Amino acid sequence: MSNINSKIPEGPLAQKWTYYKEHQKIVAPANKRKLDIIVVGTGLAGASAAASLGQMGFNVKSFCIQDSPRRAHSIAAQGGINAAKNYQNDGDSVYRLFIDTIKGGDYRSREANVYRLAEVSNNIIDQCVAQGVPFAREYGGVLANRSFGGVQVSRTFYARGQTGQQLLLGAYQAMMRQVHEGTVTLHTRSEIVDIVIIDGKARGVITRNIVTGKLERHFAHAVVLATGGYGNTFFLSTNAMGSNGSAIIRAYQKGAYFANPCFIQIHPTCIPVHGDFQSKLTLMSESLRNDGRIWVPKKKEDAEAIRAGKLKPTEIAEEDRDYYLERRYPAFGNLVPRDVASRAGKERCDAGYGVNTTGRAVFLDFKEAIERLGKKTITERYGNLFQMYQKIENDNPYETPMMIYPAIHYVMGGLWVDYELQTNIPGLYCCGEANFSDHGANRLGASALMQGLADGYFVLPYTIQNYLAGEIRTDRMSTDLPEFEEAEKNSQLRFEKLKNINGKRSVDSIHKELGNIMWEHVGMGRTKKGLEEGIKMIVALKKEFWSNVRIPGDMEGMNVELDKASRLADFLEMGELIARDALSRNESCGGHFREESQTADGEALRDDKNFAYVSCWKYQGENADPELNKEELNYENVKMVQRNYK
Amino acid sequence: MESFLNLTIKVWHQKGPTEKGRFESYKVEHISTDSSFLEMMDILNEKLIKENKEPIAFDHDCREGICGMCSLYINGRPHGPDDDITTCQLYMRKFKDGETITVEPWRAAAFPVIKDLIVDRTAFDKIIAAGGYISVGTGGVPDGNNIAIPKDIAEQAMDSAACIGCGACVAACKNSSAMLFVSAKVSQLALLPQGKAESKRRAKNMVKKMEELGFGGCTNTRACEVECPKNISVSNIARLNREFLKSEFSE
Numbered sequence: 001m002s003n004i005n006s007k008i009p010e011g012p013l014a015q016k017w018t019y020y021k022e023h024q025k026i027v028a029p030a031n032k033r034k035l036d037i038i039v040v041g042t043g044l045a046g047a048s049a050a051a052s053l054g055q056m057g058f059n060v061k062s063f064c065i066q067d068s069p070r071r072a073h074s075i076a077a078q079g080g081i082n083a084a085k086n087y088q089n090d091g092d093s094v095y096r097l098f099i100d101t102i103k104g105g106d107y108r109s110r111e112a113n114v115y116r117l118a119e120v121s122n123n124i125i126d127q128c129v130a131q132g133v134p135f136a137r138e139y140g141g142v143l144a145n146r147s148f149g150g151v152q153v154s155r156t157f158y159a160r161g162q163t164g165q166q167l168l169l170g171a172y173q174a175m176m177r178q179v180h181e182g183t184v185t186l187h188t189r190s191e192i193v194d195i196v197i198i199d200g201k202a203r204g205v206i207t208r209n210i211v212t213g214k215l216e217r218h219f220a221h222a223v224v225l226a227t228g229g230y231g232n233t234f235f236l237s238t239n240a241m242g243s244n245g246s247a248i249i250r251a252y253q254k255g256a257y258f259a260n261p262c263f264i265q266i267h268p269t270c271i272p273v274h275g276d277f278q279s280k281l282t283l284m285s286e287s288l289r290n291d292g293r294i295w296v297p298k299k300k301e302d303a304e305a306i307r308a309g310k311l312k313p314t315e316i317a318e319e320d321r322d323y324y325l326e327r328r329y330p331a332f333g334n335l336v337p338r339d340v341a342s343r344a345g346k347e348r349c350d351a352g353y354g355v356n357t358t359g360r361a362v363f364l365d366f367k368e369a370i371e372r373l374g375k376k377t378i379t380e381r382y383g384n385l386f387q388m389y390q391k392i393e394n395d396n397p398y399e400t401p402m403m404i405y406p407a408i409h410y411v412m413g414g415l416w417v418d419y420e421l422q423t424n425i426p427g428l429y430c431c432g433e434a435n436f437s438d439h440g441a442n443r444l445g446a447s448a449l450m451q452g453l454a455d456g457y458f459v460l461p462y463t464i465q466n467y468l469a470g471e472i473r474t475d476r477m478s479t480d481l482p483e484f485e486e487a488e489k490n491s492q493l494r495f496e497k498l499k500n501i502n503g504k505r506s507v508d509s510i511h512k513e514l515g516n517i518m519w520e521h522v523g524m525g526r527t528k529k530g531l532e533e534g535i536k537m538i539v540a541l542k543k544e545f546w547s548n549v550r551i552p553g554d555m556e557g558m559n560v561e562l563d564k565a566s567r568l569a570d571f572l573e574m575g576e577l578i579a580r581d582a583l584s585r586n587e588s589c590g591g592h593f594r595e596e597s598q599t600a601d602g603e604a605l606r607d608d609k610n611f612a613y614v615s616c617w618k619y620q621g622e623n624a625d626p627e628l629n630k631e632e633l634n635y636e637n638v639k640m641v642q643r644n645y646k
Numbered sequence: 647m648e649s650f651l652n653l654t655i656k657v658w659h660q661k662g663p664t665e666k667g668r669f670e671s672y673k674v675e676h677i678s679t680d681s682s683f684l685e686m687m688d689i690l691n692e693k694l695i696k697e698n699k700e701p702i703a704f705d706h707d708c709r710e711g712i713c714g715m716c717s718l719y720i721n722g723r724p725h726g727p728d729d730d731i732t733t734c735q736l737y738m739r740k741f742k743d744g745e746t747i748t749v750e751p752w753r754a755a756a757f758p759v760i761k762d763l764i765v766d767r768t769a770f771d772k773i774i775a776a777g778g779y780i781s782v783g784t785g786g787v788p789d790g791n792n793i794a795i796p797k798d799i800a801e802q803a804m805d806s807a808a809c810i811g812c813g814a815c816v817a818a819c820k821n822s823s824a825m826l827f828v829s830a831k832v833s834q835l836a837l838l839p840q841g842k843a844e845s846k847r848r849a850k851n852m853v854k855k856m857e858e859l860g861f862g863g864c865t866n867t868r869a870c871e872v873e874c875p876k877n878i879s880v881s882n883i884a885r886l887n888r889e890f891l892k893s894e895f896s897e
């Protein structure tokens with residue numbers, strides 16, 4: 001039924017990638033210099049891609065919205081990165097990492113992609129060590145590991161609670177070396193506002209210079225989007241303030257499929273919301289669940305007393321605590337996957353056992369771990385997270401349990417890409433969190449860093465050559481071509497339109513309203529009725545935005561409100577698409593929980609007969625509903641079964 | 647316990663790099679002590695937008711102390727009146743009701759103001775491009791466990807690698823020196839066996855670039871270390887000086 005070609009190579013699962021590499025077309029060194037590649041984004045995916053492509057000899061143009069490539073949101077990743085090294089000799093292997101990822105993703109990812117990811121995971125660790133990433137070590141000098149949720153081996157490599165920072169700095173430095181060599185040109189504080197397509201192929205971008213406000217045109221033989229996730233559609237999330245979905249929404253509006261937009265990860269351990277002024281949520285890394293135990297009071301009256309400030313958690317006796325994850329999932333305990341942990345926490349709070357003044361929090365307790373391992377070890381493992389918590393909550397987690405609650409964290413959905421990471425627009429590629437590829441309906445902890453770097457260092461630099469080999473006779477094009485002209489004009493009109501609305505409401509006030517709609521209607525528990533209402537509300541809010549937003553300041557020069565308004569316009573499109581996808585997927589899987597589809601004990605119930613596909617949305621114009629296309633998921637090596645972490 | 651503050655915010659306004667700047671004072675009311683400093687700035691900006699005025703531009707992104715984007719000089723201190731934090735991790739409980747809070751951009755010749763509180767720190771990227779890396783390409787590297795790295799060396803390298811590139815050290819220094827930033831990277835890579843081969847050259851090229859870009863020299867005032875949100879120690883500068891001397895001798 002589907003005409004969507006994912007271009008999975010022939011052969012047995014374990015040989016596909018090798019076969020592909022042996023048979024793909026490559027570009028000769030002398031021709032590489034003549035080929036331009038635009039890489040949008042300098043997170044793990046973008047920086048590693050730009051560094052690798054530059055070193056190969058391509059002419060790379062790199063873009064990011066921050067003042068420095070090193071500040072991409074990947075910098076904030078805390079806990080670690082997975083690899084199937086089996087250094088711990090605990091039975092790990094490429095195959096086991098593959099299976100864990102497929103199962104963790106609730107059987108909604110592509111076998112071949114996931115296998116390749118597991119296969120290259122080991123190269124990533126070697127690469128990062130060679131770059132000088134200071135991974136944690138054992139006394140003997142070998143690399144140390146910790147465990148993450150959803151698995152029973154210890155395969156996560158880490159650099160204290162700053163793994164993302166260290167990996168990104170490694171990739172950034174490799175890229176800056178190429179800047180020095182002249183193969184990569186940097187464009188910072190530069191935002192992609194449109195993608196230029198000529199004769200059906202991606203040929204460049206229109207950017208807005210955030211400092212001058214000027215629109216600029218850039219040509220390339222191929223364009224790579226590595227712009228990260230769209231979690232900020234929900235306003236409050238663990239993402240950085242500038243994380244956005246604009247570039248991929250623009251690609252979607254130009255005809256690229258948007259895949260599985262409703263697959264969004266809600267992370268169980270974040271610092272709870274305080275008040276209306278809240279601007280973002282802070283993650284407390286999943287690695288904390290290695291040693292921390294999650295609980296709420298067993299008795300409702302205790303929970304009430306805690307909420308009223310009459311009782312302290314430390315005063316509750318051991319037998320009056322409900323370690324609900326250990327109780328419900330004895331095999332995995334506190335280390336169940338994120339979607340399972342988040343729902344279990346919400347269930348306890350909904351039932352009236354929540355803590356914090358709001359009743360929307362549970363405890364994460366280190367008392368036992370500190371007794372067992374000593375405070376020093378705990379500080380070594382999680383010191384910066386404890387400090388972060390203390391600064392925000394004004395409370396000492398060494399002495400009293402942390403309070404945590406689920407929050408929007410990561411998006412599994414994104415631009416549809418084939419095995420080569422190419423979208424359905426020739427010459428347009430997508431890497432990292434921005435694509436949909438490897439995590440199915442739920443991502444396992446420490447696998448996003450793995451995927452971003454796999455894409456950027458080891459996959460895209462090969463696969464893009466298969467396309468570029470056919471472009472060696474295409475000369476650099478002039479940016480005076482009518483297609484560039486028109487794209488720039490449309491962007492100009494769009495910004496003028498925004499600026500001239502001259503309404504009454506600030507961008508943030510509308511964004512917060514969108515966030516509330518999303519959280520209430522398109523959040524952790526989704527229903528047909530709620531989603532339908534949500535869509536109506538988003539459509540109405542879109543109208544409100546386009547008629548009542550107020551953007552002070554000028555078109556020229558820096559205008560932060562104008563930047564934000566442009567991104568919000570796209571979040572509103574994103575929100576609607578998420579809700580539509582969630583409505584059409586009448587099953588529960590991974591992070592997508594339809595209340596209509598659950599087992600007797602409240603676990604997510606998949607419907608493989610009707611929904612074992614990737615939903616690929618095709619834009620049909622401003623006033624038409626998008627069209628749903630399906631890429632069937634054919635499992636040849638793994639049997640789809642109901643997940644069980646009990 | 648949460649309480650509420652009424653404050654006067656005296657903040658730097660500057661339209662563009664070549665324009666003259668000035669202070670402007672605003673009142674904000676009923677600010678929760680549980681809100682962050684930047685959330686207070688959001689509230690102030692929301693108020694300005696309501697009054698149809700242009701909001702105050704400031705840099706920020708992660709709002710959890712790791713990206714190094716936030717950069718305010720608050721009451722005479724880079725990152726404000728708390729220790730071991732960035733501006734985005736500063737909470738309003740550090741202030742008193744009725745207080746006037748002065749907010750300025752980083753001030754250093756090598757960090758020109760772009761607008762209001764936003765400065766241009768691309769000079770830091772240029773210093774890294776001059777040599778702040780180990781020269782390995784993608785692929786063809788040995789197994790990660792091939793070189794054993796003693797735990798304490800890895801930990802020390804990590805201490806230096808924790809620098810977030812915020813520039814507070816430059817803003818705190820009367821010479822606007824970037825020595826703490828440069829030395830943190832030089833130390834991290836010089837400590838690790840993988841980085842040793844290039845360590846002299848690296849130190850020399852990075853320091854040369856730093857001087858070229860208009861940062862001042864280090865006169866050991868240690869102001870940088872005091873204000874560094876990531877506790878980068880001045881002992882890194884001593885290590886840099888050793889690497890630098892070695893490179894001079896080997897010329």
Ligand SMILES: Cc1cc2nc3c(=O)[nH]c(=O)nc-3n(C[C@H](O)[C@H](O)[C@H](O)COP(=O)(O)OP(=O)(O)OC[C@H]3O[C@@H](n4cnc5c(N)ncnc54)[C@H](O)[C@@H]3O)c2cc1C
Pocket residue numbers: 040041042043044045046063064065066069071072073074075076077078079080081163164190191192193226227228229238239240243244246247283285409410431432433434445446447448449450452
């Ligand atoms: C707090 C936190 C902790 C995490 N911890 C972990 C962890 O421990 N392990 C793990 O595996 N994963 C973790 N993750 C997830 C992981 O960090 C991200 O999925 C991953 O870093 C995304 O990388 P990326 O390269 O795809 O995008 P990003 O790092 O988000 O980079 C996006 C880039 O695109 C640029 N950009 C965006 N839009 C535009 C535009 N329109 N024009 C130009 N440039 C643009 C930005 O400037 C930036 O350079 C964590 C996430 C969060 C939020």
Ligand code: SF4
Pocket residue numbers: 808809810811812813814815816826827830873874875876877878
């Ligand atoms: S050394 Fe400290 S103050 Fe200087 S840039 Fe690094 S983190 Fe900031």
Ligand code: FES
Pocket residue numbers: 705706707708709710711712713714715716732733734735
């Ligand atoms: S906003 Fe990222 S460190 Fe402050």
